[in-house]
Amino acid sequence: xxxxxxxxxxxxxxxxxxRLGWRGFYAExxxxxxxxxxxxxxxxxxxxxxxxxxxxPLRRLTRQYWLIGLRRMFGLFAFFYGTLHLxxxxxxxxxxxxxxxxxxxxxxxxxxxxxxxFTLMIPLALTSTKWSIRKMGGKRWQVLHRLIxxxxxxAVIHYIWLVKADLKKPLEYAFVLAxxxxxxxxxxxxxxxxxxxxxxxxxxxxx
Amino acid sequence: MLIKTGEGIRSxxxxxxxxxxxxxxFLAGAAIAGTSAATGLKLCDIVSxxxxxxxxxxxxxIKKSSFSTAETITPYQDVTHYNNYYEFxxxxxxxxxxxxxxxxxxxxxxxxxxxxxxxxxDIDTILKMAPPEERIYRHRCVEGWSIVVxxxxxxxxxxxxxxxxTSKAKFVEFTTLFDLAQMPGQRRDVLQWPYVEGLxxxxxxxxxxxxxxxxxxxxxxxxxxxxxxxxxxxxxxxKSAKAIxxxxxxxxxxxxxxxxxxxxxxxxxxxVNPNVDHPRWSQAKERRLGEFFKRPTLLFNGYDQVASLYxxxxxxxxx
Numbered sequence: 001x002x003x004x005x006x007x008x009x010x011x012x013x014x015x016x017x018x019r020l021g022w023r024g025f026y027a028e029x030x031x032x033x034x035x036x037x038x039x040x041x042x043x044x045x046x047x048x049x050x051x052x053x054x055x056x057p058l059r060r061l062t063r064q065y066w067l068i069g070l071r072r073m074f075g076l077f078a079f080f081y082g083t084l085h086l087x088x089x090x091x092x093x094x095x096x097x098x099x100x101x102x103x104x105x106x107x108x109x110x111x112x113x114x115x116x117x118f119t120l121m122i123p124l125a126l127t128s129t130k131w132s133i134r135k136m137g138g139k140r141w142q143v144l145h146r147l148i149x150x151x152x153x154x155a156v157i158h159y160i161w162l163v164k165a166d167l168k169k170p171l172e173y174a175f176v177l178a179x180x181x182x183x184x185x186x187x188x189x190x191x192x193x194x195x196x197x198x199x200x201x202x203x204x205x206x207x
Numbered sequence: 208m209l210i211k212t213g214e215g216i217r218s219x220x221x222x223x224x225x226x227x228x229x230x231x232x233f234l235a236g237a238a239i240a241g242t243s244a245a246t247g248l249k250l251c252d253i254v255s256x257x258x259x260x261x262x263x264x265x266x267x268x269i270k271k272s273s274f275s276t277a278e279t280i281t282p283y284q285d286v287t288h289y290n291n292y293y294e295f296x297x298x299x300x301x302x303x304x305x306x307x308x309x310x311x312x313x314x315x316x317x318x319x320x321x322x323x324x325x326x327x328x329d330i331d332t333i334l335k336m337a338p339p340e341e342r343i344y345r346h347r348c349v350e351g352w353s354i355v356v357x358x359x360x361x362x363x364x365x366x367x368x369x370x371x372x373t374s375k376a377k378f379v380e381f382t383t384l385f386d387l388a389q390m391p392g393q394r395r396d397v398l399q400w401p402y403v404e405g406l407x408x409x410x411x412x413x414x415x416x417x418x419x420x421x422x423x424x425x426x427x428x429x430x431x432x433x434x435x436x437x438x439x440x441x442x443x444x445x446k447s448a449k450a451i452x453x454x455x456x457x458x459x460x461x462x463x464x465x466x467x468x469x470x471x472x473x474x475x476x477x478x479v480n481p482n483v484d485h486p487r488w489s490q491a492k493e494r495r496l497g498e499f500f501k502r503p504t505l506l507f508n509g510y511d512q513v514a515s516l517y518x519x520x521x522x523x524x525x526x
Contacts, residue, residue: 030300031289031496032352095500110487161487165397165468166297
């Protein structure tokens with residue numbers, strides 16, 4: 001199933017970029033195209049981070065365990081759109097002025113948060129191969145990849161600190177992220193309760 | 208007071224409206240040449256760019272002004288589809304659509320506070336107070352973008368003189384219409400409504416401060432603040448209140464809306480100043496709509512003639 005499905009999903013994940021390119025080519029990005037590109041790529045970075053984090057809850061709740069096969073691709077797309085987003089800042093906003101960018105990172109907390117979100121994605125992208133998982137060992141790999149929670153949180157904070165007065169959109173992202181994290185906490189608590197119960201009954205039998 | 212008039216307009220340098228509209232049509236035409244898929248949407252622009260772009264009434268007898276800049280005017284389409292007008296929407300593309308049916312007649316403006324005679328003026332009485340002038344001003348948003356707009360209006364001082372404020376009046380306060388039925392953005396409390404802005408009396412009396420009711424030779428579009436707004440070109444855009452229904456003279460500094468919303472970020476003065484950053488972003492540069500590279504922001508948005516209003520003031524403290 002995944003074999004045929006995955007290439008289709010891959011192309012779907014490229015649609016936002018295609019749409020941006022299309023609208024840019026036909027001068028339909030509005031009065032401030034660079035801002036539209038910055039906001040567009042930023043939005044899709046966040047969306048792909050949240051989609052990546054949705055895979056585990058979704059496959060458990062629907063028992064569609066094959067979904068795990070898509071998770072790495074979604075994560076890499078988050079990194080891909082994040083890179084484009086960063087490039088709009090580095091190229092279109094700062095014109096590769098390293099000095100100005102360093103000052104920005106230190107001084108502007110929304111840039112600090114955004115840079116943190118992106119930096120945390122780098123090791124995840126680098127260790128996304130099967131080879132890395134084997135080399136690192138599943139447990140250690142898993143621990144490292146929990147960085148995605150911090151990356152997503154930093155990305156949401158980046159958005160919240162950026163807006164002037166209307167927090168509606170960043171808070172929607174924050175809400176979805178909170179639900180996804182809450183699911184994991186609840187799942188962990190349930191799992192622990194089950195384990196405890198099993199151990200208790202095992203002790204009962206033993207005694 | 209010495210009033211420097213700034214650089215004069217060389218009419219040869221202003222892009223004629225027909226030319227930039229036809230440039231748009233050319234771009235659209237190029238798009239259509241590239242593919243047949245885009246035809247449906249773009250065809251109307253090519254057939255008749257002027258009529259689709261400009262629906263408002265023409266204003267007669269507009270005089271030129273020596274305050275105008277010779278810089279390239281931002282296309283009408285951009286100035287009317289990139290609006291920060293939270294009364295309608297926090298989305299910049301929103302106001303153009305949501306303000307479409309906004310009623311600008313009948314319209315009354317209440318003049319009160321420290322004046323000889325409180326009164327309610329009809330908009331059409333106000334428009335006849337002085338001959339209309341075209342003022343091509345730079346307009347800098349606190350967010351870091353800028354445009355060049357050919358506003359139509361006359362100096363705010365013309366109205367203030369006729370309102371006869373008492374000698375106690377030190378400030379002028381402007382209030383925007385509050386109307387939940389017509390301004391859907393006011394149903395959300397992103398800001399405290401109605402929108403209030405203010406100027407110090409000497410700022411309001413400065414000839415650059417414009418009482419505005421038109422742009423591009425036409426009536427002011429609803430999404431740009433019709434029927435009556437002010438334009439204070441040396442201050443960040445939010446200081447230039449739109450859809451004004453009340454002008455109040457007072458001896459105390461008015462509480463302006465953005466200052467109320469975030470006092471550490473938006474001051475009462477809010478003069479354009481590249482050396483005083485917004486706490487969250489730099490104000491050193493700006494993106495002029497339509498330009499690829501950012502350009503440096505100028506102190507008082509390049510209107511040096513207002514500098515004397517602030518001599519001796521610490522502009523970091525009074526940001």
